[in-house]
Amino acid sequence: xxxxxxxxxxxxxxxxxxxxxxxxxxxxxxxxxxxxxxxxxxxxxxxxxxxxxxxxxxxxxxxxxxxxxxxxxxxxxxxxxxxxxxxxxxxxxxxxxxxxxxxxxxxxxxxxxxxxxxxxxxxxxxxxxxxxxxxxxxxxxxxxxxxxxxxxxxxxxxxxxxxxxxxxxxxxxxxxxxxxxxxxxxxxxxxxxxxxxxxxxxxxxxxxxxxxxxxxxxxxxxxxxxxxxxxxxxxxxxxxxxxxxxxxxxxxxxxxxxxxxxxxxxxxxxxxxxxxxxxxxxxxxxxxxxxxxxxxxxxxxxxxxxxxxxxxxxxxxxxxxxxxxxxxxxxxxxxxxxxxxxxxxxxxxxxxxxxxxxxxxxxxxxxxxxxxxxxxxxxxxxxxxxxxxxxxxxxxxxxxxxxxxxxxxxxxxxxxxxxxxxxxxxxxxxxxxxxxxxxxxxxxxxxxxxxxxx
Ligand code: UD1
Ligand code: CA
Numbered sequence: 001x002x003x004x005x006x007x008x009x010x011x012x013x014x015x016x017x018x019x020x021x022x023x024x025x026x027x028x029x030x031x032x033x034x035x036x037x038x039x040x041x042x043x044x045x046x047x048x049x050x051x052x053x054x055x056x057x058x059x060x061x062x063x064x065x066x067x068x069x070x071x072x073x074x075x076x077x078x079x080x081x082x083x084x085x086x087x088x089x090x091x092x093x094x095x096x097x098x099x100x101x102x103x104x105x106x107x108x109x110x111x112x113x114x115x116x117x118x119x120x121x122x123x124x125x126x127x128x129x130x131x132x133x134x135x136x137x138x139x140x141x142x143x144x145x146x147x148x149x150x151x152x153x154x155x156x157x158x159x160x161x162x163x164x165x166x167x168x169x170x171x172x173x174x175x176x177x178x179x180x181x182x183x184x185x186x187x188x189x190x191x192x193x194x195x196x197x198x199x200x201x202x203x204x205x206x207x208x209x210x211x212x213x214x215x216x217x218x219x220x221x222x223x224x225x226x227x228x229x230x231x232x233x234x235x236x237x238x239x240x241x242x243x244x245x246x247x248x249x250x251x252x253x254x255x256x257x258x259x260x261x262x263x264x265x266x267x268x269x270x271x272x273x274x275x276x277x278x279x280x281x282x283x284x285x286x287x288x289x290x291x292x293x294x295x296x297x298x299x300x301x302x303x304x305x306x307x308x309x310x311x312x313x314x315x316x317x318x319x320x321x322x323x324x325x326x327x328x329x330x331x332x333x334x335x336x337x338x339x340x341x342x343x344x345x346x347x348x349x350x351x352x353x354x355x356x357x358x359x360x361x362x363x364x365x366x367x368x369x370x371x372x373x374x375x376x377x378x379x380x381x382x383x384x385x386x387x388x389x390x391x392x393x394x395x396x397x398x399x400x401x402x403x404x405x406x407x408x409x410x411x412x413x414x415x416x417x418x419x420x421x422x423x424x425x426x427x428x429x430x431x432x433x434x435x436x437x438x439x440x441x442x443x444x445x446x447x448x449x450x451x452x453x454x
Pocket of ligand 1 (some may be wrong): 012083149166195
């Protein structure tokens with residue numbers, strides 16, 4: 001394949017978003033619009049990617065620094081042809097140039113690959129729409145050969161009847177493109193330099209013009225408003241949901257699922273309504289995820305059950321675990337197999353070995369918990385002294401009574417028992433019962449205050 005340049009147009013203001021943020025930084029499936037396009041572009045392994053930006057100062061280049069792309073400002077914005085012109089000084093003449101749009105996020109690799117296979121000359125991506133209003137129309141001659149693109153505002157009533165429209169995405173030999181752009185004029189109804197005018201120039205020079213159609217219509221939808229963004233988000237989520245259903249995942253409702261990243265599922269996985277998956281998440285065989293759970297950058301091993309309203313972030317959960325309802329696993333939680341974490345239990349940066357349980361109302365932070373440990377209700381690791389974090393070590397077979405505070409750094413030895421209500425501020429020896437010396441006393445005859453009836 002000859003060298004490829006990619007120009008991504010992203011200078012538009014996005015007035016109809018009514019936002020201070022540049023349009024292309026608004027997110028779809030948890031990722032900025034322009035980043036979807038950059039990811040797709042990068043997968044084509046081009047020699048150069050050029051992003052043309054305009055509004056919002058340096059916000060767009062700053063947010064996309066991780067890409068090996070060149071950012072070129074277009075100021076003022078005089079039309080799509082003028083926008084591509086800004087990139088041309090940075091592109092070598094060999095090979096071809098693909099024009100993409102920062103606000104058309106869902107263009108797919110397979111469609112761009114089809115364009116690359118279409119043949120020598122200028123390749124347009126077009127689509128037939130039952131309602132073509134607003135788009136440039138593809139004008140063909142009697143033989144069906146593409147002659148030009150006419151913008152709606154410049155079109156005759158007959159041309160407006162044409163349902164084949166310009167998506168804007170095109171692929172052109174770079175050297176020819178440069179010449180065509182140099183020849184653009186702005187004598188049209190909008191006073192802009194139209195990229196679309198290069199089509200009639202190609203035809204006049206006898207350069208072949210091909211039209212390719214995308215595999216799915218949603219690939220070419222652009223975003224101009226929050227309602228279009230919402231509609232395309234739901235469209236994309238249904239695409240994700242049907243991909244999972246085809247693989248055999250049970251979804252209670254495909255319309256109530258959000259995947260903001262990559263979700264890998266084993267066999268017989270079940271996902272109830274309202275769940276959100278962010279970043280890279282893997283659910284192994286027979287995992288069940290309860291309603292309204294949020295799981296981010298985590299892996300859940302086989303047979304584990306996540307009950308409703310659980311939050312799991314940057315954590316690893318072993319096989320046969322039982323999590324939630326209302327459990328919170330914060331970054332660095334690593335649970336081995338058969339662990340039970342119940343309601344209102346928060347775990348952070350801690351390992352919990354097999355068969356251990358913390359079923360109610362606890363905070364376990366910066367801890368190593370052994371196997372078969374029982375952590376009673378209301379147990380708190382006091383891991384923070386106001387300046388530093390300290391570790392708590394709880395060895396195998398420990399029983400921690402309810403309402404215990406473990407003041408780190410501290411170790412509870414193997415098989416120890418901690419009485420309910422103990423503040424453990426020194427290491428507790430293995431195999432022994434440890435408690436604070438608080439004797440229980442009773443005041444005979446003491447009366448509680450009574451409400452006086454008025
Ligand atoms: C353009 C096409 C039209 C096509 C439609 C598809 C032209 C002349 N017309 O029309 O045939 O059907 O897209 O949506 O190309 N942009 C810049 N700088 C500019 C102008 C635009 O970066 O100076 C960017 C915008 O951010 C946007 C894209 O180019 O991402 C399209 O611009 P827009 O003004 O929306 O083009 P349309 O008039 O809709
Ligand atoms: Ca315009």
